[in-house]
Amino acid sequence: MRWFKRLAWLVLMLTVLAAAGALGAYVWYRQASQPQTAGTLNLPGLRESVSIVRDRHAVPHIKAASAQDAYFALGFVHAQDRLWQLQMNKRIVAGRLAEILGPAALDSDRFLRTLGVRRNAEAILARSSPETRAALQAYADGVNAYIDSRKGPLPPEFLILRTEPEHWEPADTLGWQTMMAWDLGGNWTQETLRMRLAQVLPVSRINELLAPYPGDRPVHTMDYGSLYRHLAPLATAMARVEERAPAGYVEGMGSNNWVVSGAHTRSGKPLLANDPHLGLQAPALWYFAQLQAPGLDVSGATLPGTPVVVLGHNQRIAWGFTNTAPDVQDLFIERLQPGSTQRYQTPDGWADFTTRSETIHVKGAPDVVLSVRESRHGPVISDAAEPVATAAAPLGAQYVIAFQWTALRADDHTLQAGLALNRATDWASFLAALRDFHSPQQNIVYADVDGNIGFIAPGRVPLRRADNDLKGLAPAPGWDARYDWTGFIPFDQLPRSFNPPEGVIATANQKIVEDDYPYFLTSEWTVPYRYQRIRTLLDATAQHTMDSFGAIQKDTLSLAVRDALPLLLSASFTRDPALAPRERALIESLRKWDGNMLPERAEPLVATAWLRELSRVLFQDKVGDALFNSLWEQRNVQQPMLNVLRNPTGLGAFWCDDSTTPAQEDCDDAIGTAWRHAIAGLDRRYGDKSERWRWGTAHAARSEHKPFGKQPYLAGLFNVKVPSGGDTYTINAGRHNLRDEAAPFESVHAASLRAIYDLSDLSESRFMDSTGQSGNVMSTHYRDWTDKWAAVQYITMAPGRRAPGNEVFDTLVLKPAAGTRR
Helix, strand or coil: CCHHHHHHHHHHHHHHHHHHHHHHHHHHHHHHHHCCCCEEEEECCCCCCCCEECCCCEEEEECCCCHHHHHHHHHHHHHHHHHHHHHHHHHHHHHCHHHHHHHHHHHHHHHHHHHHHHHHHHHHHCCHHHHHHHHHHHHHHHHHHHHHHHCCCCCCCHHHHCCCCCCCHHHHHHHHHHHHHHCCCCCHHHHHHHHHHHCCCCCHHHHHCCCCCCCCCCCCCCCCHHHHHHHHHHHHHHHHHHHHHHCCCCCCCCCEEEEHHHHHHHHCCCCEEEEEEEEEEEECCCCEEEEECCCCEEEEECCCCCEEEEEECCCCCEEEEECCCCCCCCEEEEEECCCCCCEEEECCCCEEEEEEEEEECCCEEEEEEEEEEEECCCCEHHHHHHCCCCECCCCCCCEEEEEEEECCCCCCCCCHHHHHHHHCCHHHHHHHHHHCCCCCEEEEEEEEEEEEEEEEECCCCEEEEECCCCCCCCCCCCCCHHEEEECCCCCHCCEEEEECCCCCEEEEECCCCCCCCCCCCCCCCCHHHHHHHHHHHHHHHCCEEEHHHHHHHHHHEEEHHHHHHHHCCCCCHCCCCCCCCHHHHHHHHHHHHEEECCCCHHHHHHHHHEEEEHHHHHHHHHHCHHHHHHHHHHHHHHHHHHHHCCCCCCCCHHHHCCCCCCCCCCCCHHHHHHHHHHHHHHHHCCCCHHCCCCCCCCCEEEEEEEEEECCCHHHHHHHHCCCCCCCCCCCEEECCCCCCCCCCCCEEECCCCEEECCCCHHHCCCCEEEECCCCCCCCCCCCHHHHHHHHHCCEEEECCCCCCCCEEEEEEEEEEEECCCC
């Protein structure tokens, strides 16, 4: 017994010592992996000394003797705080994720190599101005100076994946700019969807399902069903391409911006607000900074990987973006010459594809060699699903699909426009900068300290011929010249406004042009719920302040739910005395509810689940399970649902009927079936005590880490979650993914940042993003803003002040290393 006790004490002591050692190692690593933010560093590549003052929020205020040194310092702090994010961005652009993630990343790499984003970035760089190349090089030098000079251990992602950071190159910046355009651009998946729907529905039904903008008529097109029905193998191949492509044009996409003149503000100067909605990431997409140098004094949101304040203000102007979402992507069906995979038909005869070979290195597996073909329209993206193969029609002809996109051009000068925008001082110089803003087209609102406000939607939008009877809505025959682009809308003809008489401008992805606008932008505008609510709240206050603008950004009243709920509650089953008491109570609470998507309420969850199930009941049996999964996005089902319910004996006769039964069901039946499915699903997910259901819990905002966001054990450490309100159509937006059966109501797409600019005192402008400044999960600044973001609170970036709440935290001085000045 005595020896047993001694052994037990020994094991206990060893365990305690091991735990203490592990704790000590953790404490050491957590501290050692943080960047140096105070003191002096001597670095090659600088011209003069640069000071970097970080405030208590870890926002760097960079002061340099030249713009080049300011860009260098921005690259340096980006690398200090977001090194892993930079490395992921670099590898995504180049299609090189499989090198560190293995075969699981091969599909994404294959698609991006086929697209050729990195190759196009190199072509853009070669045609950029000397000033732009110098700025890009200075920024890259700053990133690389940190990589080469760091002394502590790397952030945990590098250790887990056993990889080292690579040097940043100017083309990486231009490639990442293109990937941002990918996230915001185009309708190629909708074109593919129409092609696939044409296999099972007539075009008239497709027009009901992919409904036009409220008040508009469906765009008149040819009967493309007859064109596509013999191309079913090609449609199937494109479905596989969609599965492999990186996420882009996130369904339910949206953003808000608005600006009012001094006539509507207490200060007498303009106020401007902006909250772009994007997929939530951990760390956040944005990084706040201030850059000061002769001729440059700009503050706001930067993108790690770029030397530009994308959204922000300088000393004279402020600006904010929302996505115009024009149709700038077209798919072309290319007919192959019989007996050849290397020649295709053009209006002038047969032509050779441009071809190249790409080698993809795969961790733990053999290299993959990819043969890429390009037609006169662009890369053959159907090859991403079936490399070098072709989809054959029953008649023996063979076809592939090529992809044309305004962002895949060597003369894209958008980065150059961003650099000039940071220095603009008035409306004229603002417009001059944006002449080079090519992709993606954005709705940009403007205000200046002189009291002017304005709006323009810069970007390249293709011109299509009058006899183009597909209007970019569906894949077009590539051998027919009438479907070719004939140029771009002239810059001076793009939508714009300056000092409108009413003194108010707002955009929320709604239709921004009148019916008599002479050019085609798109027919797939976002339904205008957010815009309508913004205008209502702007009109409700005579003299706005930053606080009233903040209250608008916080608003969670859903006009979409207000539209839909009366139609649901009119169903006869809701008045059935035989309905279970719990369900009767839920129905009565919905009747009394005002449609405010508050996180502490149950009604938003019940209504959202009901609408989700109704979309399945109405549309799934008509298109089939596999195709419904592609269709099942809020941008596709919200408007047609309302159209059907408002016309129960017309549209409803087809869509409300369950085609799998011999009976003829009506919309009352469909609504009742959806209710039963919704309640059963909520019971299964959240328990049958409906008094405990909370929208904020089910609708938690999830900022997902790349690549660990879906990995067991790691997701809980790297992802950031917080309860949240709102829905896809509220100003304070939070879009959920209908397809996600595991977490169908979690918010995955929301305000990536919020900003409010007061032109009477720009130093008091307010900012917030969804996580924090640091990308190192060990840092206190990795998720320190999340609760503030959910509560719609803000920080300020007042430079050089010691105001309460924004005290100076640390100062780091960067000096040129001896003999290395540029």
